[in-house]
Amino acid sequence: MSDYEAVIGLEVHVHLATKSKLFCSCPNSFGDAPNTNVCEICAGMPGVLPSLNRKAVEYAARMALAVDAEINRHSRFARKNYFYPDMPKDYQISQFEEPLCEHGRLDISVAGKSKRIGITRIHMEDDAGKNIHPQGERISLVDLNRAGTPLIEIVSDPDMSSAEEAVAYLKALHAMVVSLGISNGNMEEGSFRCDANVSIRPRGSRTLGTRTELKNLNSFRHVQKAIEYEISRQSDLLEDGEKVVQETRLYDAARNITLAMRGKEDAQDYRYFPDPDLVPVDISEEELAGWKETQPELPQARLARFMKEWKLPEADAVLLAADPHLAALFENAVRLYPESRKIANLMLGPLLRQINEQGLDSAGLKLSPEALAELARIIDSGLISAKIGAEIFPELMRGGVMPEDYVKTHGLAQVSDSGAIEAAVRKVVEANPAEAEAYRGGKTKLISFFVGQVMREMRGKANPAVVNEILARLLGS
16 A cells, blocks of 8 residues: 555535424434325425425534535525435435535544645535335335435545544544534434545545545444555555446445445436525525524534643543533533542543443433532542442433432442451451562562452452551551
């Protein structure tokens, strides 16, 4: 790969969190019974007239404001003609020559280096339905609940040159859409997904190579793996004297390869023409001014504020600032117990571990800021150890439980009585004479062995500071 460099552009599709679909009043909700949120309009019946959801226009404009894009006060919809079985109209309503937004930018950081990624355009469109292929059956089913769901497509300039840059750009966009409240960003549900256009060229060349499009990548890990594989595949082709074919490819995560899906269409293949049923989208000066004034705090601004106001290290602040729900939990807890580093440690340790293990959505966490603040306080006071704090976290995540009451009710309070601890320490030292002699002979790392044995003897309730103090005294004598 040393003789080639990659050129990568991303097309990111974001489901907008409006209550209804883009051109009709059907509910815009995920997980309902198949074909229950469908009407004549989103089913593509002849003779119906679509009506634009104005909230979707606001959400699209808010995304444009977040990336400093130019918002066109006058835009219009077009019909993008192609046939798929899950597209009931046989065309998609999108925007082509007159999109809502153009010429934005987003700054990313990879390995400590900043880079500006241009954003070509942000346009609105409606989504297709969903094909379902029951395993073991020779049939395919179509669920039209998703047909007509409002989308924005964020098209980047081909400014990225590695899979790492592509993932950094995606993560930054994802944090923005969630912070703006315009999408839940759920990648497993398809609310945030991307197509990656990948090509390579001789290093230093300004001529673009033939690109392939990787479709519907719905996790950061898959984006990285798919792009890395595609760069390697194209490089091998050119080194063997073969040509890269312009086509659409799918990523097979199980085998970590990309597979040809179909020939890649160009814009002319879609036969765009202005939609005759929809009037142009006009945005007033008053609307635009109102959206600007009510923009939520964006992740980058929140990151800078967390580092300045709460004195968090950048690595911690990045994780907390990227998610508005975690950020709110953190700030509300710190206002109750102003030990920001200790609150952050609980969130980035046991809280994130529970979120990952249980597959939880940060928007639906039942852990209250009051419980989080109280947990930090009782650990600081010595009522419980940090270890016990981590162990009771699953109970706190269920909601309605306050840590101090729970600890006292279940007999989990930390033992700091030096007499009781010294008795346990003496018992452990006497039971392990060889290890005690080795420690006295210079193998001081054995202290962790003794601490572990004492904690086991006292069922994890002993105050670690007192344990270490008494062990040092008795083993040193």
